[in-house]
Amino acid sequence: MTRKKALVVRGGWEGHEPVKATELFVPFLDSNGFDVRVEESTDVYADADELAATDLVVQCVTMSEITREQLAGLRSAVEAGTGFTGWHGGIADSFRASSDYLHLVGGQFATHPGKEPCERQGGAEDNFLPHVVRITDLGRTHPITAGVEDFELHTEQYWVLHDDLIDVLATTTHPTRPWQPWHRPVTSPAVWTRRWGAGRVVVTTPGHSLDVLENPNVRTVIERGMLWASRTASAS
Template sequence: MAKALVTWGGWDGHEPDKVAALFAGWLGEAGMAVEVTDSLSCFDEPEALKSVDLIVPVWTMSQIGKDQALNACAAVAAGTGIAGCHGGMCDAFRENVDWQFMTGAQWVAHPGNDGVRYGVRMVSTDPLVAGVADFEVETEQYYLHIDPVVKVHAVCDFPVADGPHAVNGPVAMPVVFTKGYGAGRVYYNALGHKAQVIGAGPAAELMRRGLIWAARRG
């Protein structure tokens, strides 16, 4: 049976406990054995971490130990998948560049803050988004600094809310992307400011598929 590790904590505003429970439920329904923890001590033992098939971090901001981050990177490089959403993966551990290099992006701004209405457009033919139509959300719109190697599956358009970035003109910002890291798969979805944002509808379907896709194969 595949094993998933869901670890949550950090800024309470992103409801990490609720998001972690949501993801754990989907993974259990997919037939995985799921461990849920509210501690980063799960990253302390490198060999134990490599035995996990999927890591799901739900940590906004906070701090991670250097060895803990390197252990997570080594596990993914060895074949453990990693998947996450919103601030829980790509605004985690802002001071740790190893984490950012592995996960493929870092949040830098959300012009308009929460409550911005914008469209999410599918831009690939990958099975991860097959059959999912373009949709609208009302939530934070993430502006990310992105690893150029990522494979983009869905985007949103900036600017929607005005700000100093708007002078640069329109840009299609990745919302859903994947990449490889050694033998491991990396999946990210920028939605999920609150659990309800990603708890139902197209956003939930994209996230559920991504979690399952990222898990180790074979």
Template sequence: METKRQALIFQGGWDGHEPVLVARRFKGMLERHGYTCQVYDSQDILADGEKLMEMDLIVPCWTMGEIKPEYRRNISLAVAAGTGLAGCHGGMCDAFRQDVEWQFMTGGQWVSHPGGDGIDYTVNICKGSSPIVEGLEDFPVCSEHYYLHVDPAVEVLATTRFPVVNYYHISNKVVDMPVAWTKFWGNGRVFYCSLGHHDDVFEKFPNAGILMERGLVWAAEGKAYAADRGLTTERFENSAKMY
């Protein structure tokens, strides 16, 4: 019997990022690929570590706020065991600003969006970086332009050029800031895309929707990949005890 593929989405935090709408969109994306999605309006479900271990994918849609250390640890252990972790914009990498282990796991942290919303910029696809971006071309976006502090270990799938607007950072050199990336946390796959200030960005700019949907599925498929190859968390256990 084929195992049912499952995803867990928890939504909340700052309402300005439209967590309910974004969660609903991601649920639809995953259902198109055969996933059964459970959506929760609080973090209380994260207390159930065994349930998280059963998931193929965890999707945080929670901007700012705080997370209990035991909740974050439960997610960390599930992802390390093979469960995927994927999210967008502030819903994943501007969540739980005081929790550095969350930042370590997700691969980056928002620090600014010079100019606010309504900034025109280009997303540049890093061709050949991943099957996630296969066939995608560079595309324009009008939205918040995320400046992030990023883990140098990530695999960058798309970038954008800074600066676009005048702000204090223009005294420094021009940089290509990651927009989307993948990384690993133990045996688990992690995907992040900085687009998604409002839910409709994934409709207005179709390549953004394609990128996000592919990233969600890529992260979710990691659990089966790890199981098929007999990957365990034994090699991580000694270090994990520190947390």
């Protein structure tokens, strides 16, 4: 059986531990028939031949910058059938200055609301809130989330700006709080897919830290998303 090719691209803000985070999933990719190449920068996106031979790109690059040539290469590859997936800031908070990247992914991190000001101590935990990830009706029948029940997390809860081209498999709702300026609950997508030409995009917003990535529900969604997004699946 011919093995598929996965490209792991990691870097950006070190707070999301891109090396340790992506290493959690390399054995899964290997055991599911992928030869894995790891790159520490987005330079590879400008290599048209490499991306044309790649079935799946797994990106973990928070913030950072991308050149016009690199982004054009990534967009063209996805449009031609290369799968594209990632989690948390590694895909939903990448390349903030690039509207074309946002157009490809379909959703962008806006904020993660924090605790009451008097409870904040100046660390990352200031933005850790208990919340529920709820599977949508579509998500209950989709291969990525079928059988996954609503689950609770205590971590960053992403508020996402998004468009109507995404298919939402799970959501999370930000409640009104006395110290916040919004006046009604706001529901954001927590897991979504997107068809882009012949390619598939999957975004999972939980994943701030290794313990969240090791949550059985989060890990299941990310791993299934890798298989669903890959070129072999998108061609079927």
